[in-house]
Amino acid sequence: MRYTDVPRYDDGMKTFTAVVFAVLLACMSATSLVAAGRPEPAPPAGSYRIGVFVPGVVDGSPTYEMLVRGVRQGAQEHSNVTVTVVEGGFNQSTWEESLTSMAASRRYDLIVTSNPSMPQLAEAVAAVVPDVQFLIMDGHLTGNERIHTILFNQREQAFLSGYFAGLVTTSGMPGANNRRRIGLLAGQEYPIMNEVILVGYREGAHRVDPQIAVDFRVLGNWFDAGQAQEIAADMMTLGSDVILTIAGGGNQGVVSAARERGTYVLWYDDTGYDEAPGIVVGSSLVRQDNATYHATVAAIRGEIPWGTATILGVADDAVGFDLEHPEFLAAVPPHLVGEMEAILHELRTGQVTLEMPIPGQ
Amino acid sequence: MIGQILQSSSLLLLIALGGLVSERSGILNIGLEGFITVGAFVAIALRVSGVPPVAALALTALAGLLPALLFGLFALRWDANPFIVGLAINLLAAGVTPLMSEVFFGTRGSIRLSGGGGVGIWSVSVTAVVALAVVHAGLYRTLPGLRLRIAGEQPEWLRAHGAGVRRYQLLGLLVSGVTASIAGGLLSLRIGAYLPNVSAGRGWIALVIIYLGYRKPLGVGAAALFFGLVEAMAVRAQAVVAVPPTVLLALPYVVTVFAFVSYSAWRRLHQQEPR
Numbered sequence: 123m124r125y126t127d128v129p130r131y132d133d134g135m136k137t138f139t140a141v142v143f144a145v146l147l148a149c150m151s152a153t154s155l156v157a158a159g160r161p162e163p164a165p166p167a168g169s170y171r172i173g174v175f176v177p178g179v180v181d182g183s184p185t186y187e188m189l190v191r192g193v194r195q196g197a198q199e200h201s202n203v204t205v206t207v208v209e210g211g212f213n214q215s216t217w218e219e220s221l222t223s224m225a226a227s228r229r230y231d232l233i234v235t236s237n238p239s240m241p242q243l244a245e246a247v248a249a250v251v252p253d254v255q256f257l258i259m260d261g262h263l264t265g266n267e268r269i270h271t272i273l274f275n276q277r278e279q280a281f282l283s284g285y286f287a288g289l290v291t292t293s294g295m296p297g298a299n300n301r302r303r304i305g306l307l308a309g310q311e312y313p314i315m316n317e318v319i320l321v322g323y324r325e326g327a328h329r330v331d332p333q334i335a336v337d338f339r340v341l342g343n344w345f346d347a348g349q350a351q352e353i354a355a356d357m358m359t360l361g362s363d364v365i366l367t368i369a370g371g372g373n374q375g376v377v378s379a380a381r382e383r384g385t386y387v388l389w390y391d392d393t394g395y396d397e398a399p400g401i402v403v404g405s406s407l408v409r410q411d412n413a414t415y416h417a418t419v420a421a422i423r424g425e426i427p428w429g430t431a432t433i434l435g436v437a438d439d440a441v442g443f444d445l446e447h448p449e450f451l452a453a454v455p456p457h458l459v460g461e462m463e464a465i466l467h468e469l470r471t472g473q474v475t476l477e478m479p480i481p482g483q
Numbered sequence: 484m485i486g487q488i489l490q491s492s493s494l495l496l497l498i499a500l501g502g503l504v505s506e507r508s509g510i511l512n513i514g515l516e517g518f519i520t521v522g523a524f525v526a527i528a529l530r531v532s533g534v535p536p537v538a539a540l541a542l543t544a545l546a547g548l549l550p551a552l553l554f555g556l557f558a559l560r561w562d563a564n565p566f567i568v569g570l571a572i573n574l575l576a577a578g579v580t581p582l583m584s585e586v587f588f589g590t591r592g593s594i595r596l597s598g599g600g601g602v603g604i605w606s607v608s609v610t611a612v613v614a615l616a617v618v619h620a621g622l623y624r625t626l627p628g629l630r631l632r633i634a635g636e637q638p639e640w641l642r643a644h645g646a647g648v649r650r651y652q653l654l655g656l657l658v659s660g661v662t663a664s665i666a667g668g669l670l671s672l673r674i675g676a677y678l679p680n681v682s683a684g685r686g687w688i689a690l691v692i693i694y695l696g697y698r699k700p701l702g703v704g705a706a707a708l709f710f711g712l713v714e715a716m717a718v719r720a721q722a723v724v725a726v727p728p729t730v731l732l733a734l735p736y737v738v739t740v741f742a743f744v745s746y747s748a749w750r751r752l753h754q755q756e757p758r
Contacts, residue, residue: 348673353721356718
């Protein structure tokens, strides 16, 4: 019997309701306008036009902030280069359509993007849209004469994180317990996570002590910080005193759980010490801004070897570990800092070599 | 493990209890997801502005009245379809909070509190238990609670006796607005940040829990506890069972649906038995 007391609409009321909803939707559209960024002036004739396709949004994503910063830095050195940033949003199913529209608009000579899934999408777009070239960071593809990819040696990066986690869990740091157990929380499972990052993390920890156990968990998405907090709390209950979190927005939940229980968190890809001083005690880095800057300059100068793929690591100064941040130096004992400097030196000089496996091959 | 179960279930219980009150008044509040988002944003915005945690939560509860009043304005005064209004509230919250975030904090991404939200581990569980007692007593021990239930089941009777139906439906919406907003506030304060998508579907799961609990406060409490139990088991299983984590992530939903179907079948069989 419920809802039966609701009277029928009359036409005037329908119109009124529609108008009010239209106003509300207009408010939401304003958000989209903000998201799209401000329109840039029309490029001068003969210019080199770069479009940056962000598969997500720039704000709050250090990876994409570095991507945009690298492209802009490279473009600033050339007077005839324009840069437009297009955000693809979080709905992955729309990225190919957005990328196709962008390429087909004929407003770009080069599209720069970053994400492991982008090479396949760019290849599909390149098959139907002529002329545009694609520079893709954090992806891998060879054999397409209009695509160049740059992949970072994440095995080295994860190794550094695992090595540091091993040092922390075996140390006398206040938040370390006597169990030799460390954690890794991933947003989702994907080939690089399962075949490269987890493997490298374990290799790093076992270089410190082969008895260290790695507790690997998956959040199931990249945004549910509440669930991440609960998973991290369970990992800590089982003895993990340091957790590497690669869970996007979920990272905040891990930090919160560590704050409540006095344990430690490791950041991935960018410096995270300021997120929670004394809790985030280690940050392995991918210097995507540097790599993107150099690649952008090379593209502008016509020096990119199209159709090939590049892999950059510690020796190229594209992968590293932030050992200089004041919060790191305040939280970590000097002998652990020395251990990290030593392992970085060994990776840089080739005394330790960790080849990056190509996902899916 | 018990702590994990309580943590998993309390937030859902809090949201579901408000949704239950609205549902019992005859309006299924599809907009819970949006209410949570609003609460999560307002609580962090207040804390960033220097408001203490308890005062921030109290103001967050009041902020939850706004989307509830908006819902009531459309659904009760202007007779819009409650389902459409609920969906519109969800979309509106998803669109307006990034806009407000951009305007006030210069970012559409996360807003973090450097020292955490200032609420304790057990804050959500304590609030949920208090809410359970209040909702149960309110629905079954007070005259407005009785009338609210009649508004949902026999509105003609209420109308025939000179009592307005819509005032009780509005009351239900306001209660759901307050509880969902407090839940959103507690969620973001415990995390110590407002993040896009922070509600993560909890409003939808809460709606399911209302029906799993047979539309009764104690039933909803049991259903939330059961969901929390299965979720905590799935989290723990990732560490101790050699099954791909992605498979285990679906476990709470599969087990809950299976349990619900089994219980419904058992209950129906039991009711059909001759006395």
